[in-house]
Amino acid sequence: MTRLVEVPTQFDDRSFDQFAGAFASATQNGERLLFDAHAADWASPLGLLGLLVAGEAARQQSATRELPLLAAPTQAEVLSYWARAGFFREAAPLFEIHGKLPKGRPADESDVLLPVTPVRAAEDVHEVVSRIQQRASAILASELGLDPKATMGFAMALSEACQNIVEHAGTGGWVAVQSYNWRRQLARRVVMIAVADAGVGFRHSLEPTQAKRFGARWGDAAALEAALIQGVSRFRDPGRGQGLAGIRRYLARWNGKIAIRSGTARIAIVPDWDDDVPLRDGLPPFPGAQVLILIPEQRDGQGVGVGAVKR
């Protein structure tokens, strides 16, 4: 028997938990899954990566080891975007894909700063950092109004976000970077970094060193709080934990946002232009960890302030 998992028509961080809930309830019996994206008309990089994570997890959990099915979007422009973003290239080994896919390689489109790219080892992080510096510098300056010097900081933040996979996930993952109009609150351009894996997640990674300290409070939310707010790491090396702290410093400077979802919790450092919730627990379980980083367009040399928020 095949179980249906509906892919939200607008698949981004706001609808992620809806997708996670559908995925969690469909995977209970180890049956083959059908991810139905035929009606999809928008997916953010985080949505695309979430779908890959679910596909990988479904393949691992399947009693028959059959590939899950994926009904591709039917709208031509949506298909075209998913292909440009490199989604189908990474999805091919994870899903039995049904639908008419565009032919050819992902294009070098200006909005896709980095197509969906696998991250399995340190060499992949080098490749990502190298590519983003070649590709993103001009776009970050011209579209986001970021000081050209901020490009290197952007590469640093990207490197550290990807290293979370290499150092902690216990499996591979993906990264994607894209600029687009952030319609919800800002009505201006943002650059989004999305990093996701189907690995062990923050709670499992930190449990040996942190669970006792948190006692009864220990869980996914406490693990995320320990990692992002307190800067702790599973390694006893005192130099560890610099990565997320560095990302936070970079985002504070450019008024950016970070949100991390792992297991049943999600934590966010929320800038004044966003209305996200800082910490949510008791969410539908989802494999691994998913990191979302947003850097907004700067105007008049400043980050987005309260006065610029449009709702």
Add this chain to the structure above:
Amino acid sequence: MIQYIDVHAVLRQSSAGEYGDLVTRSTGRRVRERIEQAMNAGAPPVIARMDFSGVGCVDYSCADEIVAKLSRAWGPPTVLVLRGLTESHREAIEPVLASHRLAVVLETSEGALHALGEPSVGTALLEQLVALRFATRQPGGTLALNAT
């Protein structure tokens, strides 16, 4: 004794010439180990002058793995003097050092020496260089290395 370390060249040797960026823990570890091999080859240097010219991105992991760990393991008596740093290199290295209450000496393109990291530790390093006559105060009040 002053030991000169071309960090970009060490990075190229450590990565078979593939990379120009100091990113990831494993790359940082390989680069640090090669630097330590060089520093262990003779008598401990009084100054390890690390030139970052030509290095692209430095991330926080590499800043910790290379600069913080060398600083902890070698200095003092060895003073790490970093030159060829871009602003973004500093942005990665400085908070990592400060979080460990460590410091190194920064040599600007004009040759002026400044503390980088924990101020009190950095000031002590600068005083050490003056006391050992490796640095002198210039007419404008800044410090500079005597032997280049």
